[in-house]
Amino acid sequence: MSHFFDTPMSVAVRLRPDEPAWSWNVKASTGGEAEHRTDCPMCRDTQKDLFEACVQTRLKRLLQGFDVTILAYGQKGCGKTYTMGTDFNGVMDDKVGLIPRAVHYLFQYISTLKKSYTFRVSCSFVKIYQEELFDLLLPRNNLSSRLAGPGLTELEVSSAQEVTDHLMRGFAKRAVGEKPSESHSILTLTLVARKLGGGVPTSETTTKLNFVDLAASGCWIFGNDADRSKGGLVALGNVLNTLAYGEIAPEYIPYGQSLLTSLLQDSLGGRSIRLLIACHEDEVSRLKDIIQQLSGELLRAIQAVAKPDDRQRLEDRAKNLEKKNLKLHQELEQILIDTADADVRGGILAKHIVQSKTHVRRIMTMLGLQRQQEPGPQSVQSEGNQLLQTLVELNRIVSDTTGQLRARDNLYLQTHSQQSWQQFNNGGGDFGLEANAAGPEDHVSTQQQGNDEYYYDSA
Numbered sequence: 065m066s067h068f069f070d071t072p073m074s075v076a077v078r079l080r081p082d083e084p085a086w087s088w089n090v091k092a093s094t095g096g097e098a099e100h101r102t103d104c105p106m107c108r109d110t111q112k113d114l115f116e117a118c119v120q121t122r123l124k125r126l127l128q129g130f131d132v133t134i135l136a137y138g139q140k141g142c143g144k145t146y147t148m149g150t151d152f153n154g155v156m157d158d159k160v161g162l163i164p165r166a167v168h169y170l171f172q173y174i175s176t177l178k179k180s181y182t183f184r185v186s187c188s189f190v191k192i193y194q195e196e197l198f199d200l201l202l203p204r205n206n207l208s209s210r211l212a213g214p215g216l217t218e219l220e221v222s223s224a225q226e227v228t229d230h231l232m233r234g235f236a237k238r239a240v241g242e243k244p245s246e247s248h249s250i251l252t253l254t255l256v257a258r259k260l261g262g263g264v265p266t267s268e269t270t271t272k273l274n275f276v277d278l279a280a281s282g283c284w285i286f287g288n289d290a291d292r293s294k295g296g297l298v299a300l301g302n303v304l305n306t307l308a309y310g311e312i313a314p315e316y317i318p319y320g321q322s323l324l325t326s327l328l329q330d331s332l333g334g335r336s337i338r339l340l341i342a343c344h345e346d347e348v349s350r351l352k353d354i355i356q357q358l359s360g361e362l363l364r365a366i367q368a369v370a371k372p373d374d375r376q377r378l379e380d381r382a383k384n385l386e387k388k389n390l391k392l393h394q395e396l397e398q399i400l401i402d403t404a405d406a407d408v409r410g411g412i413l414a415k416h417i418v419q420s421k422t423h424v425r426r427i428m429t430m431l432g433l434q435r436q437q438e439p440g441p442q443s444v445q446s447e448g449n450q451l452l453q454t455l456v457e458l459n460r461i462v463s464d465t466t467g468q469l470r471a472r473d474n475l476y477l478q479t480h481s482q483q484s485w486q487q488f489n490n491g492g493g494d495f496g497l498e499a500n501a502a503g504p505e506d507h508v509s510t511q512q513q514g515n516d517e518y519y520y521d522s523a
């Protein structure tokens with residue numbers, strides 16, 4: 065925290081330490097007629113830093129006759145309770161908020177002044193929910209009680225721990241019935257200081273220290289009355305705005321607009337020091353959260369209305385078919401290596417080619433169906449074309465291999481025939497006519513394997 069102006073009305077902006085730094089000014093406008101602008105320090109500091117920079121010095125003003133009111137304002141979950149320490153759990157660690165720190169500091173401070181003063185400190189703790197006041201310190205039951213006549217419980221306290229014990233008990237009651245974010249809570253310490261002169265009191269000063277953990281708001285406190293349902297927030301804004309004009313007679317300050325402002329009347333105007341801590345969540349983080357939330361909702365909506373994804377299914381099917389075809393191709397190559405008989409090879413080749421053609425036709429049929437609904441996905445077409453290329457290549461291999469095998473067989477037969485004829489001519493004679501009937505030319509087939517039927521027109 066850089067610096068802080070000790071003025072009657074101050075505004076501090078609190079950002080969580082993990083949020084990115086950003087600068088801003090708070091502008092409190094009253095309809096354009098008067099304008100009060102406060103340069104706010106960056107409050108991404110620790111609880112300790114915040115306390116030391118903003119609260120500590122103000123506590124000393126209590127003994128100078130000033131009421132001190134510290135208010136935490138902001139949207140739901142932005143750290144009002146954390147900042148105030150209203151949810152204190154009894155452990156004084158780094159995370160402890162302003163209230164426990166302040167009461168410890170205050171009791172330590174007044175203990176150093178005992179030679180010149182006597183002190184009486186009392187504590188009250190209330191919540192305001194929908195313009196009703198609930199006493200959080202009534203000892204007789206565990207629930208907060210709506211006030212009806214007798215007035216607030218004020219418990220005398222002589223140590224910081226007594227105050228924090230009351231705070232913890234009261235906070236537990238605050239949470240009963242509705243969410244803490246829907247109610248205001250006010251912890252008030254009333255300090256009666258009697259100045260000693262010659263061992264006897266010579267003067268008496270009564271001052272109040274208020275910690276106000278406001279209900280969550282969705283709007284900035286100044287100049288926006290959209291949040292009227294939160295009751296006191298708008299009234300508080302009106303009071304603070306009016307006070308910002310300067311010297312104004314109390315009857316013109318709209319304290320009566322809400323229970324909150326009525327209760328705090330003495331501590332908001334006159335000789336009071338007010339600190340409003342605007343707890344703020346980072347806008348970028350908030351928008352990111354919204355985007356994430358909307359993305360999730362969109363996805364869920366799509367899943368709810370979408371039919372099964374045919375395109376994906378077709379692509380998966382095409383890939384499976386290509387894998388099968390590749391396997392066939394590998395088997396074929398192995399057969400070509402292993403098999404010596406040309407006719408057997410030819411038969412197996414023909415079978416595989418038929419299988420491959422079947423696969424291709426199935427893919428093409430699926431793609432054709434898909435195209436009737438919308439343009440076929442490029443990836444599926446590309447799969448189909450690749451498979452066709454494979455088949456064309458396969459066909460070429462088959463033709464070449466068949467041709468080579470036949471040429472070899474023909475050569476063999478020719479040679480064999482020539483040998484036979486030679487043998488025959490040389491006088492073997494037993495199979496001469498048959499050998500002539502099955503002349504070498506008849507074994508040579510001119511079978512052609514045209515490629516045309518494998519081409520797929522992807523247009």
Ligand SMILES: Nc1ncnc2c1ncn2[C@@H]1O[C@H](COP(=O)(O)OP(=O)(O)OP(=O)(O)O)[C@@H](O)[C@H]1O
Pocket residue numbers: 079080081138139140141142143144145146147244245246279280343
């Ligand atoms: N500056 C901070 N550093 C670390 N944690 C924080 C800080 N501010 C808030 N938190 C954490 O964020 C959570 C919400 O904070 P908190 O309850 O104080 O918000 P709130 O404004 O009081 O909420 P509500 O409006 O619901 O009452 C808590 O778990 C709190 O510990």
